[in-house]
Amino acid sequence: MDNPNDVKELIPEFFYFPEFLENQNGFDLGRLQISKERVNDVVLPKWAKSPEDFIYKHRKALESEFVSAHLHEWIDLIFGYKQRGPAAVEALNVFYYCTYEGAVDLDAITDEKERKALEGMISNFGQTPCQLLKEPHPVRLSLEEVERRKSQLDSCPLNMFEHLGNLKSFFVEGICDNVPLVKAVVPKNQSHSFISQGSPDTMVTVSQNCLVGTHGWLPYNKNISNYFTFIKDPAVSNANCSSAADTGITSRLIVSLVSLADIVTCLSTDHCGIHLISGSRDTTCMVWQVLQQGGAPVGLHPKPIQVLYGHTDEVVSVGVSTELDMAVSGSRDGTVIIHTVRRGQYMRCLRPPCDSSLPLSILHLAVSWEGHLLVHTCLEGKATLKDKNTLHLYSVNGKHLCSEPLKEQVTDMCVSGEYVVIGSEQGYLSIRDLYSLSLSAEPMAMRVPVRCVSVTKEQSHVLVGLEDGKLIIVGVGKPAEMRSNQITRKLWGANKRLTQISSGETVYNTQQDSN
Known part of the structure; x- marks a missing residue:
């Protein structure tokens, strides 16, 4: 050397x-x-x-x-x-x-x-590259300098994974009281016109009774005295919890999915919203093309682009990555099957390790940006939680990397960067390192069963849907910049009443617990 x-x-x-x-x-x-x-x-x-x-x-x-x-x-x-x-x-x-x-x-x-x-x-x-510069190249900003500049911007949330010791929890009520909140997500692709630049993004929530809400969401604004801004969709304030069709906000995409509800058991979209994959009771999976207009999804192509086979029992978990050409499905038969998205070609079948003779189900799947495959397995028929649930990590080429037993029943999980966020039936929110599967912070007690988890596109907050209909928002605040009860900046397009805006000051009391 x-x-x-x-x-x-x-x-x-x-x-x-x-x-x-x-x-x-x-x-x-x-x-x-x-x-x-x-x-x-x-x-x-x-x-x-x-x-x-x-x-x-x-x-x-x-x-x-x-x-x-x-x-x-x-x-x-x-x-x-x-x-x-x-x-x-x-x-x-x-x-x-x-x-x-x-x-x-x-x-x-x-x-x-x-x-x-x-x-x-x-x-x-060999050949020396073209000479592009005649003057010394400037030094790249250090991480400390970047953080200092970001803190001076009007809208700049902190990355929660860089501040796991300083997480705070807040709750939003009234999505649909006492009805489980089964989905809460801020889509990564948001369409804003030139006039509405800087306006709130859209957060979509779905309750178990098919109540769909499209809310306003800003992860942080130092001109507003909060950790986030949540503008409730007035349609979900109806005490009768009307159905999605009655709210007038249901998109054709939601209607398309509801039409499949009789046979579909699980759904997942890719990171960029190009494809959707569905699993069904008849052991098949289908990959659908998402139709878009102005950068927003408006429905599904009437026919699936791929129909995937291989399982011998009900498909209960699916994942898709358009960038890596991977369509992944997990079944109650204990197998994970990987196909290509573009051609529907079978690639490999994974069988997570298990020492028990009890039936093993693949209840949840998640695919990382780099193609790491996270698999949650559950022993069916086992009464106690001991050794019942396990996380398994596979490489993009199907190599088993590690496994980690869990003390809880997983209800939902997602991968964001180098971290895994998990919600459980026992009411805990856990954050684990993707590569070792070890806990990165003490679990947070949500007090009631967790039904869904998702990470916002800025990695600034975790959205947690609970059994009782509450939406819990976990993130990092900036206490030095808090100015209570002040709203000094107009929210573009925010024609809702100010009483519908959650200022992120309603703390949801959690307790640290290592179980």
Whole structure:
């Protein structure tokens, strides 16, 4: 590594593809000359527990604050003012002359042997990139400087996963009293006109009695004395809890889903709202294309783009990633099957490990941005919670990475970045590390069973729907900027009464419990 004539660089696989470090196919790679030991998997350094851990730590190092602080130096060498001239000589950044752009005009060389010789040199030594900058590249802002600037913006929520020790819980009543809240989500794709820029996003809630609400949502605004702004949809204030069809706010997408309710057991959409996957009692799954207008979903294509088979029992959990071309389904037959989205091609079947002879069901699934697959299994017929529920983590290529037994009955879970958020029948909200599945913070007691969990697009809040119809909002506040009962900024399009705005000051008392 100290030889200046031996230019080394790490290929991209060092940061995302642990499989290249293993001889999974058992090829005969020969033996070492001295010890005669058979060559097999790559020998990892002592600081890496596994190929996955090796790649994870490499990626962490690449994305570290230290690398960010020195990124400009690399840019100066490769694309900047230290690529050529006296600055390049001083930085020992000089290469063979043929590698530089414009150093040789191959078209002007008439001698074929000379031209081929130069082409061979260029092919051997490589090509230096185009010089883009003649001045030193500015230093990237440090994380501390970024946080300081963000705190000065009008609307800048804190990332809750960076402040797990300072989470606060607030509740919103009246979504539909004493009726379980089965879905609460802020869609990632929000359509705003030029005039309404800066206006609240839309939060969608669905109650068990099919009451659908579209509420106003701002994660934070320092001009408003709160941790968040929630503007209740007036249609859900009806004491009779009218159905979704009566509220006048039901989209064609919701109507499309309701029409499938007789056979559909589970639904999931991808991160960008392009595809929806449904599982059903007849053991099949269907992938649907979501129709959009102005960036907002308006319904489903009348025919599924894929019908997926393979399970022998009811499908109870599904997940889809358009970016990774993965359609995932879990069944009461204890298997997880992965198909491609575009062609509907079968990829693999996973059977989570289990020592019991009792039937095993795959009750929940979640797919991360990087393709990690999180699976919740439950032993059917087991009366006690001990060893009944388990989390399993798989790589994007189906390798089992780890498992973690749970002391609670999972009711919903989602993956956000490097964290897993889980709600339970016992009324706890838990946050776990995705890669180790260990608890990242003490569970928060919600006091009643949790029915749904989701993380907002800014990773600023967790939305928790409860059995009694309450919406719990968990996030990080900015106490130094709180100014009680002051609203100094107009909410664009907020034609609701101010009494319908929750100022995020109604604290929901939770207790820390390690169970």
